[in-house]
Amino acid sequence: MKNINKSYGDLKVLDNISIDFPENKITCILGPSGCGKTTLLNIMAGLLDMDSGEIIGFENGDISFVFQEDRLIPWKNVEENLAFVLRDKVNKKEIAEIVDNYLKLVGLEEYKYYYPKDLSGGMKQRINILRAFIYPSKILIMDEPFKSLDMDNKQILMDLVKVGNRTCIMVTHDMEEALTLGDRIVILTGKPARVKEIVEG
Amino acid sequence: MKKSSIKSSKLSIAAKTIIIIIWIILSKAIDNEVIFPGIRSTIMEMFKIMKSTGFILIIKSTIFRSLIGFLISLILAILMGILASISDFIYYLMKPILNFLSSVPTMAIIILALIWLNNEIVPMFVGFIMVFPILYETVLNGILNIDKNIIEMAKVYKVNKTTIIKDIYIPSIFYNLSTVFTSALGTNLKMVIAGEVLSQPRYAVGSNLQLQKTYLNTAGVFAWIIIILLISKIFKYLMKKLDDVLKLNEWKC
Numbered sequence: 255m256k257n258i259n260k261s262y263g264d265l266k267v268l269d270n271i272s273i274d275f276p277e278n279k280i281t282c283i284l285g286p287s288g289c290g291k292t293t294l295l296n297i298m299a300g301l302l303d304m305d306s307g308e309i310i311g312f313e314n315g316d317i318s319f320v321f322q323e324d325r326l327i328p329w330k331n332v333e334e335n336l337a338f339v340l341r342d343k344v345n346k347k348e349i350a351e352i353v354d355n356y357l358k359l360v361g362l363e364e365y366k367y368y369y370p371k372d373l374s375g376g377m378k379q380r381i382n383i384l385r386a387f388i389y390p391s392k393i394l395i396m397d398e399p400f401k402s403l404d405m406d407n408k409q410i411l412m413d414l415v416k417v418g419n420r421t422c423i424m425v426t427h428d429m430e431e432a433l434t435l436g437d438r439i440v441i442l443t444g445k446p447a448r449v450k451e452i453v454e455g
Numbered sequence: 456m457k458k459s460s461i462k463s464s465k466l467s468i469a470a471k472t473i474i475i476i477i478w479i480i481l482s483k484a485i486d487n488e489v490i491f492p493g494i495r496s497t498i499m500e501m502f503k504i505m506k507s508t509g510f511i512l513i514i515k516s517t518i519f520r521s522l523i524g525f526l527i528s529l530i531l532a533i534l535m536g537i538l539a540s541i542s543d544f545i546y547y548l549m550k551p552i553l554n555f556l557s558s559v560p561t562m563a564i565i566i567l568a569l570i571w572l573n574n575e576i577v578p579m580f581v582g583f584i585m586v587f588p589i590l591y592e593t594v595l596n597g598i599l600n601i602d603k604n605i606i607e608m609a610k611v612y613k614v615n616k617t618t619i620i621k622d623i624y625i626p627s628i629f630y631n632l633s634t635v636f637t638s639a640l641g642t643n644l645k646m647v648i649a650g651e652v653l654s655q656p657r658y659a660v661g662s663n664l665q666l667q668k669t670y671l672n673t674a675g676v677f678a679w680i681i682i683i684l685l686i687s688k689i690f691k692y693l694m695k696k697l698d699d700v701l702k703l704n705e706w707k708c
Contacts (some may be wrong), residue, residue, distance in 0.1 A: 268630065299611050300611075301607055301610070303610065316612075316613060317607070317611060317613075319611045319612075321604070323604060325602075325604050325605055325607075325608040325625065327605055327622070327651060328705075328706055328707075329626050329706045330622070331706075337611040338609075338612075338618075338622060339609075339614060339615065341614065341615070341618050341622075342614060342615045342618060344611070369705065369706040370706075371706060371707070385612075389612055
């Protein structure tokens with residue numbers, strides 16, 4: 255992405271941000287909270303328009319997105335929530351298999367038929383992350399994905415991110431997470447966000 | 456859980472007993488069957504009504520009118536609710552109509568209905584003017600209050616528009632409606648009977664209520680009221696069973 259600018263009214267949020275995201279590597283974006291990291295991710299995913307700048311390579315690719323909030327559909331159980339994003343891509347039998355495999359991977363297979371209201375915050379977040387992994391995409395965008403997880407679950411999911419074969423962009427404000435996962439770490443300044451430093455992992 | 460349900464059923468029986476005792480005391484104190492009939496005469500009147508020829512036809516006609524009227528309100532509410540959520544024009548067109556229905560006294564609209572419409576239609580129309588606004592608002596809110604974050608999530612994952620409508624919009628309308636369904640059905644029945652009292656169709660609970668009043672047979676009026684209560688209790692029971700079978704609200708807190 256090149257020279258991205260974004261303002262909300264008079265408030266400048268992103269100031270001339272240029273970042274290269276190496277293919278199939280993990281790029282972590284670090285920055286103080288409220289500095290515009292989520293805005294940046296939303297622009298990448300096409301959810302928000304930028305004022306000026308250029309994004310290359312994101313146009314036609316499918317994107318997986320781990321939102322800060324779980325964004326699960328309350329009247330669908332875990333299995334149906336995961337299947338929802340695959341419905342138009344994969345046939346029914348395969349969906350069931352994929353969902354089962356992934357649920358086993360994170361130890362949530364017994365919660366397959368639970369509704370979101372019966373899950374803890376951490377469990378819902380794991381399903382949110384799983385939904386992104388299950389979705390066949392080249393790009394994985396994650397907005398502070400491990401925030402509400404305990405150490406064990408965080409480790410399991412971080413390992414999954416590491417072995418995944420996708421271009422991964424992760425926003426975090428946890429330095430340790432960035433150091434463990436990042437092939438490249440981009441440090442942003444506070445308001446408005448500018449690239450302060452890019453560190454190769 | 457079990458304990459509390461036993462407790463609440465005990466309380467419910469106690470409450471009903473108290474109401475019956477008050478009824479007995481009042482009827483004894485007033486001691487005038489025309490003003491306040493006692494339990495005995497009401498029950499006897501009830502059996503008389505139930506045994507009379509045409510009773511089933513009367514009940515069937517009122518329930519039929521009520522259900523057809525409700526169905527028309529429901530279908531129109533869903534249709535107009537969806538259209539209003541898509542088109543600003545329809546939204547602003549419906550606004551004054553709803554304001555009119557909610558601020559003009561119902562009786563005034565009923566009088567117009569009595570002039571314009573056939574006496575079989577009036578009861579359904581009376582039900583409609585009460586229930587349609589409730590159902591319409593529910594459908595509209597069901598669509599407008601959908602969590603935008605979830606729609607955004609579906610867009611990021613390039614979920615088909617048809618799937619979004621089928622899996623998010625329709626369930627949201629449906630679940631919203633299910634919260635007011637039973638009470639709207641009950642209100643509709645009450646209003647249809649009120650309409651029948653005024654328009655006097657040939658076979659109708661409302662027409663018979665009016666008839667008993669004309670004869671100053673208050674016990675008969677009481678008896679019909681109890682019959683109406685039983686009908687709405689059966690409606691409620693059936694709705695609850697339907698909800699249990701379809702497990703509509705399992706996902707809710």
